[in-house]
Amino acid sequence: MANEQTSVPLFAASEVLTAANMNLSAGTGVPVFATTVTRDAGFGGANEKVLAEGQLCYLSSTNVVQYYDGAAWATVGPATADALVRVGGGSLSGSATTFSNVFSSTYDAYKIVITNATPSANAYSSMTLGSTTTGYVNFQSAVKNTGAYDAGFGGQGTASWAMMFAQTVTIGTSFDIVNPNLAIKTYVSGGSLIDAANNAFGTTYGILNNNTQYTAFTLTQSSGTITGTVNIYGYALS
Amino acid sequence: MTTPQIRIIDGDTVIDRDMNADELAVHKAIQDGAKTQAKAQADAAIARQAVLDRLGITADEAALLLG
Numbered sequence: 001m002a003n004e005q006t007s008v009p010l011f012a013a014s015e016v017l018t019a020a021n022m023n024l025s026a027g028t029g030v031p032v033f034a035t036t037v038t039r040d041a042g043f044g045g046a047n048e049k050v051l052a053e054g055q056l057c058y059l060s061s062t063n064v065v066q067y068y069d070g071a072a073w074a075t076v077g078p079a080t081a082d083a084l085v086r087v088g089g090g091s092l093s094g095s096a097t098t099f100s101n102v103f104s105s106t107y108d109a110y111k112i113v114i115t116n117a118t119p120s121a122n123a124y125s126s127m128t129l130g131s132t133t134t135g136y137v138n139f140q141s142a143v144k145n146t147g148a149y150d151a152g153f154g155g156q157g158t159a160s161w162a163m164m165f166a167q168t169v170t171i172g173t174s175f176d177i178v179n180p181n182l183a184i185k186t187y188v189s190g191g192s193l194i195d196a197a198n199n200a201f202g203t204t205y206g207i208l209n210n211n212t213q214y215t216a217f218t219l220t221q222s223s224g225t226i227t228g229t230v231n232i233y234g235y236a237l238s
Numbered sequence: 239m240t241t242p243q244i245r246i247i248d249g250d251t252v253i254d255r256d257m258n259a260d261e262l263a264v265h266k267a268i269q270d271g272a273k274t275q276a277k278a279q280a281d282a283a284i285a286r287q288a289v290l291d292r293l294g295i296t297a298d299e300a301a302l303l304l305g
């Protein structure tokens with residue numbers, strides 16, 4: 001990398017400054033090093049700056065900015081790439097909303113967060129992947145705040161996963177989906193089943209029994225329409 | 239009858255349109271699944287109440303027995 005340097009120069013009194021000297025000085029306000037090894041070797045040697053508190057540097061190997069606190073180097077901001085990286089989202093509208101090109105080989109697992117969701121009717125929000133309409137297995141468990149909930153949330157058939165249920169109340173929820181872009185079965189967990197009339201709440205678990213690699217998903221209402229906001233994040237692999 | 243609307247979000251591009259035939263089929267399958275489940279729940283509630291009536295106890299009393 002053009003910005004990487006191997007020393008931080010120190011000029012002597014009456015020394016003739018060459019164009020190269022000046023270019024280096026002007027172009028490297030924050031010295032850029034390839035690694036922590038070249039960083040450490042860049043200070044304190046002959047004609048090099050003595051490392052002191054407040055020194056900044058950038059490491060191209062890990063893409064981080066560091067500062068020296070007088071005793072050790074510390075990283076500014078997250079030490080590694082963000083754990084959750086937003087890959088898509090938008091506003092729910094109508095009877096269904098498709099989120100295209102959100103799953104990729106960059107991530108194996110994703111978190112889908114739904115906020116301020118308001119259905120127009122008592123309904124499920126069901127999830128499908130790509131154009132697949134078979135092979136979904138869905139289990140939902142629910143309890144009331146006063147004990148067992150026996151209304152029998154169950155599967156919604158094999159055409160989709162039922163991820164959210166609300167009785168015209170505004171809700172929020174999140175769920176994780178694992179392996180959607182891998183050529184293995186896809187799993188989902190989380191969601192929110194809310195029966196406000198009975199103070200019942202629950203979660204859903206599902207599997208899609210195929211090895212298809214998906215890039216998109218759709219949320220479809222079993223009745224009426226829905227508004228709300230969806231944000232989709234990828235879990236960093238390391 | 240108005241055709242159900244679908245929104246397609248791809249990055250910053252948002253398209254709102256009528257559902258096509260494939261999307262309508264998915265929509266109908268999800269509607270049918272919800273109706274089937276609602277009927278199963280209603281049938282189970284009727285059957286449960288019939289048992290409670292035969293036993294002469296309330297649902298809360300039954301829950302106490304089973305708890």
